[in-house]
Amino acid sequence: MSDSDGPPPEPAGLDGLPPLLLICKGEVVSVQTYGAFVRLPGYKKEGLVHVSEMSASRVENASEIVDVGEQVWIKVIGREIQGEKIKLSFSMKAVNQGTGRDLDPNNVMAEQDARRRRNFRDHTGNRITLDAVLNTTCSKCGCRGHFTKDCFSAPGLQYALLPEEDNEEPRQQQTPSVAPQLDSEKKKKKKKEKKMKKKRKREKKDSASDTNSSSDECKSKKRRRDHTHDSEDKKKKKHKKHKSHRHS
16 A cells, blocks of 8 residues: 555546455444445445355344444455445455454455355246147147057047046946845845734634634533443443343
């Protein structure tokens, strides 16, 4: 700075800004989620310390590292003119926050970060879309979406779409379910009728056996009576004969 030649002149529009690679202490005037704005003494323009330049480790929010009004050591790593706006970029991780010593004297980290930013491209807008139908026309059937070698159509024949089977399956499942129910009900009715017939036959047999037993009892009683009467008649006859012999 004390040489007679002096430093090279500043580009137009950058007059009154801190020079590149300058290390000095500044005050945090604003804290945002993406970084902190630092004001250097003697300069009106504020510079941004991005969250990626605050620490060597990952930082999610700038409020985790600094607060408003705090004094921090920074290194000027960028000066850009975008239209009417001038942007200053500062780095905290390139300076020891305790002593203010330059941790990147050869600017290796700064060059790597700049190269990484240039190579980064946002490809979120270029979405890859896959088309399920081939952009071809079959020379055999004239339809699109398949090759001629994969065509299954025969000359002179036309194919129509079949109705969906999903709607027919429930009907087919319902009809067989009703048929077994009817069969089971018929079988139950037949079984009941058979049981009733068997009961009626048993009742008839029982009644017939009762009548036969009663008639047999009557017949046996009659036979007994007849037998008793016959025996009495025989006794009387014998008694008469005996009396007649005595008188004679």
